[in-house]
Amino acid sequence: MTTNRRSEFLGKLAFICFLVMFSFTTAAEEKLVDHQGEQFSVDQLKGKVVLLIIGFTNCEDICPTEMARASIALSEMKEELRLVKPIFLTVDPERDSPEVIAKYLKNFHPSFTGISGDSETLAELVNHYGVLPKREKHHGDNQRIDHGFSTFILNTLGEIEVAVLPGLPPSHLSELLFKMTEENSKIRI
Amino acid sequence: MALKTSSFITSNLFLSLIISLQVGSAIAQRLAPGYGDTPFLLPDPGTYSLPSLGMAGDGMVLTDSGDTVSLHSALGENYALLSFMYASCADVNGCPLTAYVFYQLKRNMQVDSIIADNLKLVSLSFDPARDTPNVIQKYAANFDITNSKGSWDFLTSSSETELIPILEAYNQDVQRKRFIDGSNTEELIHILRVFLIDPQKRIRNIYSVPYLHSEIIYRDLLTLLKNGQISPEKSRGEMFLTQSTQLGPGDVREGYENKNFKSQSSPLKEKNKLTRPPKTTRILSNLGLPPYKLDKDLKLEQKIHLGRRLFLDRRLSLNNTISCAMCHIPEQGFTNNELATSVGIEGRTLDRNAPSLYNVGFSPKLFQDGREDSLSQQIWSPLLDKNEMGNPSVGYVLNRIRSIPDYPPLFFSTFGDSKISMETVGSALAAYQNSLNSGNSLFDRWYYGKESDTFESNQKKGFELFIGKAGCSNCHVLGKEYALFSDYKMRNTGVGYLRSVANQQKKQTVQIAPGVFAEVDHKIIQSVSDPVKPDLGLYAITQNPEDRWKFRTPSLRNISLTSPYMHDGSISTLKEVINFYNRGGIPNPLLDPLIQPLNLNQQEISNLTSFLDTLTGSNVRELVAEATNEVVGDVGI
Known part of the structure; x- marks a missing residue:
């Protein structure tokens, strides 16, 4: 994308995001909970570059791969890591209680915060990121949820800046996060 | 000449993690060569040619800014590498492989202006419902602030109605995966193919899983840039082989009936002069042929290699004298140009002409009487026929192969199991015969x-x-x-x-030397050969x-x-x-x-x-070279 197109695109996004932020900061935040059982508010993300992974702990293919890639990328980062907020957002609150997520996150980079909560609120939130999960009809431990694309980087305003394609190596992800934190600190100066 | 793979070490770590983390999924998948080293020794750029494989399809697509354009114009005025993409593809050897290989190229565009200036990477989404222009903009944004030199464009389409004709033009059959309960998922299944397209919008190479590698693509691009336009003179000279004896040792027999015939035979050593690295030509020689069947098999090259050794090995016959290649002679069209009907073990006469093995993998019926339909089964006929290779039983052949020290390690590295069985021997010999595809004439x-x-x-x-x-x-x-x-x-x-019905002539003309013929009584001929049945x-x-x-x-x-x-x-x-x-x-x-x-x-x-x-196919020299350069046992070392 050229710089012109990019700024035009960012302009449009800023407007959309204003609307969206407004909607989910009011309705949603009461009903979200992090993996330590604390109430979670989207406000906590403000001012940070967010590495957002949408998935569920029973997922066998995309999610662990994406979490592993993100963990390697995060471990490659230095002090700029404090400007990054890695989030694992579940699409499966029925099975993914805070305890289950906490256990799952032990496999990955310690900076991850896992988020679960009320299913309607979560659905609203993931839909906002363009993710439309589809649940297998039968219920049980091996129920699959097809949730589509999963790794995003959000800027400090909470807007999706980049959708990171599966297959791009972890070094690319850490490079992207680094550049974004760099850009943000420039803005602050 | 080599591309830098700077992120290689971390990526490997990442990929081994992927495998170890796929807990619960039935089998951890083997990674495609595109993630690591090249699967075989690559020919130098410019030492081979990449003929047109036909015109690249066209249709209307959407850019990431929402403009409707033709696919051809989106491919740009230079060389383009086109992939079909499904962003949430879970198969590690599917879309993520394509993204990984494209990323390696994009990364090299930062330091190598040849790639940056001459190649455009283009990914077209399979999924117009999810991948709207707004969404694909976010994919493109991966390279806004890092690795921004060179272009990797993302395209989508307005609807499936627009998309389907394009997919058909590129032979992309897309289906939806299902849940266990039978309901459709949003997940798509397709066969990975990436297309290298020239400025005239002709397809110059198609990469499938075992061949999708940034180094192969890089060398192909350099080759195309070196060759420039297709030179008809060159391609014709290369192809105008009309006699297999021109392929190596043996004689060009034209004019053999005249006394002034001069032999042009070349010494056996000439065989080893046919040393052009042949492997990539297998996929390049497919113009005019059906799609190559085994292209998802990651162990294909090893299987072909093992099959070729078995094919050339005389120790597979009862008295160690006859190999498959002695009737299906590579430099004689994979048949025998010198004999009407084949001669088997101990000089036994056979009834039929050895069929050529070129393109045999596409034949639904095998043998002149069509009695077999699978190459992996067919091999047992000649191996066990008492007049051909003369082996007494399947077990005898398998034990013979087991007893030859070269084979158990090869079977192990190819099949992950040192068991030498009917299945593995059949699979290796079939893979080699399937590789004798020869189109692009x-x-x-x-x-x-x-x-x-x-x-x-x-x-x-x-x-x-x-x-x-x-x-x-x-x-x-x-x-x-x-x-x-x-x-x-x-x-x-x-x-x-x-x-069956004709009376044999009393006398038969037999040529003894160039221009020297003799009338020989049929009884004499009969006394030294089997009667014609x-x-x-x-x-x-x-x-x-x-x-x-x-x-x-x-x-x-x-x-x-x-x-x-x-x-x-x-x-x-x-x-x-x-x-x-x-x-x-x-x-x-x-x-x-x-x-x-x-x-x-x-x-x-x-x-x-x-x-x-x-x-005549364009790769016949390479197929012959593959066979003549093969080392079997201690012969040829």
Whole structure:
């Protein structure tokens, strides 16, 4: 994308995001909970570059791969890591209680915060990121949820800046996060 | 010359993590070569050619800014690498592999202006519902602030109605995965293919899983940049092989009937001069052929290699004297140009001509009587036939292979199991035979590749006769996308009938030396060879009297290299074969109704022959070189 197109695109996004932020900061935040059982508010993300992974702990293919890639990328980062907020957002609150997520996150980079909560609120939130999960009809431990694309980087305003394609190596992800934190600190100066 | 793979170490760690984390999924998948080193030694750029594989399809697409443009214009004015993408593809050897390989190229664009200036990466989404222009903008944003040199464009389409014709044009069959309960998921299944397209919008290479590697693509790009436009002169010189003896040791026998014939045979050492690295040509030689069947098999190259060794190994016969390659001689069209019917173990006479193995993987029926349908099973016929390789039993052959020290490690590295079984031996020999694909002939470049300047008028006239007046294409059929020049049906042309009923001539002309002939009494010939037996063809399999003297219709690809002709090798030249059909075959009560006198004049026969000479594949030298350079046992070291 050229710089012109990019700024035009960012302009449009800023407007959309204003609307969206407004909607989910009011309705949603009461009903979200992090993996330590604390109430979670989207406000906590403000001012940070967010590495957002949408998935569920029973997922066998995309999610662990994406979490592993993100963990390697995060471990490659230095002090700029404090400007990054890695989030694992579940699409499966029925099975993914805070305890289950906490256990799952032990496999990955310690900076991850896992988020679960009320299913309607979560659905609203993931839909906002363009993710439309589809649940297998039968219920049980091996129920699959097809949730589509999963790794995003959000800027400090909470807007999706980049959708990171599966297959791009972890070094690319850490490079992207680094550049974004760099850009943000420039803005602050 | 090599591309830098700077993120390689971390990526490998990442990928091994992927594998270890796939807990619960049935089998951890083996990673495609694209994630690591190149799967084989690559030829230097410019030492090979990449002929057109046909025109790249077109259609209307959407850019990431929402503009509707044609795919061709989105590919730009230079070389383009086109992939079809499904962003949430979970198969590690599917879309993520493509993204990984594209990323390696994009990364190299930062330091190498040759790639940055000459190649555009383009990914078209399979999924217009999810991948709207707004969404694909976010994919493109991966390279806004890092690795921004060079372009990797993302495209989508307005609807499936717009998308489907494009997918069809690129032979992309897309289906939806299902949940266990049968309901559709949003997940798509497709076969990975990436297309290298030139500025004239011709496809110059197609990469499938085992061959999708940034280094291969880089070398192909350099090769195309070096070669520039296709030179018809060069391609013709390369292809105009009309006799297999030009392929290596052996003689060019033209003029052998004259006393002043001079041998042009070359010493055996010449074999090793045919050393052009052949492997990539396998996929490059597919113009005019159906898609290569085994392209998802990651161990394919190892299987082919093992199969080739078995194919060339004399120790697979009872007395260690005969290999498969001694009747299917690589430099003689994978048949035997010198003998009408083959000679087996201890000089035993066989009844039929060794069929050429070029493109045998596409043949639904095997053997002249069509009695087998699978290459991996077929091999046991010659191995166990008492007149061919003479082995007494399957177990005997397997124990023989087990006892040769070279093989157990090779079987282990190929099949992950040192068990040498009917299945693994069959699979290796079948993989080699399946690899003997040979298309991309002068005809294919003209007819399927739309290279208008490569075909001469007599060849065109010959082709018109082939599909018209001479009616050849009624049986030696051509398709829209490819041609095997056979429908593989069983037919009676009268050749078999003649052999069953004709009285043997009392005297027979035998050529002893160039220009020296002798009339030999038939009794003398009979005293040193087996009597000619009637051959009833398909009848021997079905026992149906209607099937007497029916034999398989052969493919005509590489026909100039595979003399002698007919199931019993009874006709030596193509001109004589055309004369045979011009006369209407040999009349008999069960003659195929399609065989009728053709009333072709001499000029027409000559044109038809010129056309048949254009069916020689572009990779025959490489296939021969592969075989002649193979080391079997301690021979050739």
